[in-house]
C-alpha cells in the first residue's frame with residue numbers, strides 16, 4: 643500500500659515508504675533542516691504592514707534546498723503531512739507570539755493548510771492547544787485553505803472550520819480562481835478573505851482578461867463582506883493596478899521576499915508606522 647518515494651538524504655537518495663517519510667520529516671525537524679520563512683503583507687493604499695505568510699523551507703545537511711512544491715505533495719500522501727503541518731503551526735504561532743511580546747506590532751501570521759489536515763477530527767483541538775501553549779491570540783492566526791480542501795471534503799472539514807472560526811481563528815481562501823471556484827462554497831465556509839493567485843496578479847498589467855478577473859474577484863469579495871489580498875506582486879505597476887481596483891492587501895517580491903525568522907523583527911521595526 644505504502645507509496646515508494648525518493649528523497650535526497652544527506653547527499654544520497656533513499657527509497658522511503660509513507661511511514662519512512664514521516665520519520666524523515668521528524669528527523670528533518672529535529673536536525674533543523676526544516677524552517678519557516680515569513681513573507682510580509684501590506685495594505686495596498688497605505689503601505690502599512692498587515693502580517694506575514696509562513697512558508698516552509700527544507701535545507702538538507704549539504705545545503706541543497708528542496709522546494710515546498712516538491713516535499714509538501716510528498717508529505718500529503720501519508721502521515722507526514724500531519725507531522726509537517728503541526729510543526730509549521732507550532733513554529734509560526736511561537737514566532738508570531740514572539741513578535742507581539744517584543745511589543746513590535748500587531749502582525750498576524752498566515753499558515754498554509756493541506757486538505758488532508760482537515761480530515762483529522764482532532765485538528766481543531768490541536769490548533770487551539772498550540773495557541774494556548776504559544777500564547778498567540780486566535781485572531782492573530784490565519785489559516786490559508788485551498789478550494790480543493792473544501793470540496794473533496796465534507797462534513798468533517800466544515801465542522802473543523804466552524805470550530806476554528808468560532809474560536810476566532812481567521813480563514814483565508816488561497817489561490818482563488820484557479821480551482822473549480824464554486825461560488826456556492828463561499829456561502830458555506832466561514833472565510834474572511836480571498837487570496838488572488840499570482841497568475842492573475844502577474845498577467846493583469848498586460849492582459850485585459852486577467853485584469854477583468856482581478857477586478858471581479860475584488861468586487862465579489864467586497865460584495866460578500868470579505869477582504870482580498872493579491873499575491874505575487876512584483877512591480878510598482880502591479881501595485882498601482884491593485885490600488886485602482888481597491889484590492890485591500892498585497893504580498894510579493896515588490897514588498898519583500900520571504901524572510902528568515904531572524905530578519906522579521908528588523909523588518910517590522912523598519913516598517914512600523916510611528
Ligand code: C2E
Nearest residue numbers: 697698710711714730754755756874875876893894895896
Ligand atoms: P502558495 O501558498 O500559493 O504560496 C505562494 C508562493 O509564491 C510561495 O512559494 C512564495 O514564495 C511565492 N511568491 C511570493 N511572492 C512572489 C512573487 O512576487 N513572485 C513569485 N514568482 N513568487 C512569489 P513557495 O514558498 O515556493 O511555496 C510554494 C507552495 O508550497 C505554496 O504556495 C504552498 O501551497 C506550499 N507550502 C509552502 N509552505 C507550506 C506549509 O507549511 N504547508 C503547506 N501545506 N503548504 C505549504
Ligand code: CA
Nearest residue numbers: 695754786816
Ligand atoms: Ca498560501
Ligand code: CA
Nearest residue numbers: 817839840873
Ligand atoms: Ca498561490
Ligand code: CA
Nearest residue numbers: 788816817839
Ligand atoms: Ca499554491
